[in-house]
Amino acid sequence: MKTTRTQTDSFGSLEIAADALWGVHTERSLHFFNIGTQRMPVEIIHAMAHIKAAAATVNAQLGLLDESKALAITAAAQRIAAAQLDDAFPLSVWQTGSGTQSHMNVNEVIATLAKQAGLTVHVNDDVNLGQSSNDVFPSAMHIAVLQLTHNKLLPALNALHESMLEKAVAFKDLAKVGRTHLQDAVPITLGQEFSGYAAQLALCQVSIHHALDGVCALAIGATAVGTGVNTHPEFGSRVASLLATQLRLPLRQSSNLFAALAGHEALVALLGSLRMLAIALNKIGNDIRLMGSGPRAGLGELLLPQNEAGSSIMPGKVNPTQVEALCMVCAQVMGHDVAIGIAASQGQLELNVYKPLIALDVLDSIRLLGDAMHSFNLHCLAGLEANLLQLAHNLERSLMLVTALSPHIGYDRAAQIAKLAQQEGTTLREAALQLGAVSAQQFDEWVDPRGML
Template sequence: MNRPTRLEHDLLGEREIPSNVYWGIHTLRALENYPITGQSIGSYPELVRALALVKQAAARANHRLGQLDEARYRAIEEACMDVANGRLHGQFVVDVIQGGAGTSTNMNANEVIANLALEKLGWPKGHYQELHPLNHVNMSQSTNDVYPTALKLAVVFAIQGLLDALDILRADFAAKSAEFSDVLKIGRTQLQDAVPMTLGQEFSTYAVMLAEDSKRLREAITLIQEINLGATAIGTGINTDSRYAKMVTEFLADLSGVPLTAAENLIEATQDTGSFVQLSGVLKRIAGKLSKICNDLRLLSSGPQAGFGEINLPERAAGSSIMPGKINPIIPEVVNQIAFEVIGNDITITMASEAGQLQLNAFEPIIGHSLFKSIEHLEAGCRTLAENCVRGITANRELLAERVRTSAGLATALNPYIGYENATWAAREALRSGRTVAELVLEKGLMDQHALDRVLRPEVLTAPIQPE
């Protein structure tokens, strides 16, 4: 059956548009031109919300400056508020990866908002002589200031979820650090036995690492909050009132609740994507830390009989289709893979930023897509690592205690008391004979039992020497 259609036109000619959709001919061209990922911009609700807020701020500024009449302004503002609150996100249908520096995304937003505003005024979709996607919704704007501004705002929205997830994971590692504060073990360097520490100390480092990365992420956000709205095509502000850029930035900051600031030089800000590279670098740093932590968890839990076997990860799924009883560290493994993806996304963002030419970077769509993937997947990874792994970790206390008792690494703690050469002898002889360092030191008369007991206490073994 033929669906009812409406006729729209652009500079390339006329096309029939399904009468029930809110998007128009520019969006249709994009649907035909960019069958790339199958993922639409509507799948990023933060981006759609940010686009609506940008359009609302622009309409408010244009109205305040006497360029947009009251009726159209009210209709556009109400439409933007609806979209910002989640309505019609399914109408944002263009592919996330697109040519044209994001023009198709901007056009999609203009058309959806225009047609929704037309409905509010009592007109049918496509009746653009009454309210036009470009003449009214896009007034005083260009894709080249709308898209990067919306992208930055959307990233700020999205990052809050990642910050929350990082804080949850940090708190869970801190809780495990407290739980394991009395569990003595042997630390390792280059995968070789080193000196004693507590399992609590080992887990505390993960909490500290994540806290540091949260700080770095918040610092990166401050750079993202500088925008070029009002720059229009290349940063000169052509087709805008001289008061517009400052005003629209203030309106957008108020509407979004984000402390946005206008860039000092809009020409520079329109072509420079360095803040995205900076943010991606921080995301890569987080990914690297998470992957290192997961590597540690996999090593420490390896076994259960032929590996380290120091900790137990929660059993989340059967591990093999051929080996009965096998359990794998699947949660750390999935987080490792997220980290690999984020590192790859960082390379994509770096290359896309470098590829900008003259007054514009045409590759912000892939920058945005890569950033959103990194942020979303890191958030999901942190949450599943916390909920499905860290909270359920247990320690093999007896095994760890026995390894400390028999470790040749205890010789290092005796260095200040028996000297390096004697400590070396004790370590080597312990490895050769299977006897303990303490037994050998006592037998050779290097220290007495009282002195050994005083030195080989957990609080002495795992901290600097305290003055007498």
């Protein structure tokens, strides 16, 4: 049997593997864009397939496409959207800035599947009727981002937030040394610290939800430059409405299609919220890592779950690996934010031509943060315990309890007590009595850590 088939376009003929579902446009792209190992994210492919199915339905409703062709296109697109044919989309993400190669890859696979089902549809005239890469691809970017955010990121963030609230309650009565500038400060409870972490995550939740509203606006119907040339005036709004119903997302056609093609401010804003989340997670993770440092030469106030051996040379060593993984993800997301900022600024005239990079990095940020938060919550936070003895030991030795004396004997006198205790290695009580600053009864009455909370 012949292992290849011949297909022709305006540039000539090419031999394509007989069993390949794609066509000549995809085959050329495999040759001209053999760059790196990163393929176009499947979420973008699936989203474009959803758009193709909705577009075929709307075109049939508008009397622009034969019903049988619309059904064939829809059936093929649904198979792609259901992740049944991911191997048919081999193109590198590093291609034209409009995503045209991957868009045509989708069109060609749909046409091939329709032909296998017994109906010939034209890649451009039928599958791509009323559409352009310039409006389909950014619309797919938004849909893919919305789906992944709702399915992965927000559930993981919500669960982590709830866990932080639970820890805040569980630790509410555990007094400890507060720290500012990494130096001892006045007391705080471990629960109060964790309530702060929960509040940081809650602020991130609000920011992300706010940013998602802009992502719900789709460029579909803009076609090449935003004017909607070669499409029905109702096409874009109808497709957006149908997709909203089918995908259960609050999708709408963008109110200004020129901006929808030329800029990506909605995704920049979302990535800004993800960067904010990465910053908060990095701070939280590092705090937990510091409080869990030791077990004997660190702070040792938290007992982190011991999941695996930490060293190939030091027996019994256990490391804060979940925190390390989380913080590396945060660093990657912050890097993506920089790349997306540069890419989104490249919207010369009517079209931004860095769309695949933006899609890749936004989706990667969502996926990484979602996975990392889930892993951190499950394998670190859930089993996190307080080291009660170490908390009490550190609190008893803290010099900053002297702050409780300031209202009674003044700042300068209290500072003398703290300095003497530090110099001679004594307790605050001993130093205060040595200086004659207070009586034993007064010290015991005034210096109460719990009264300082």
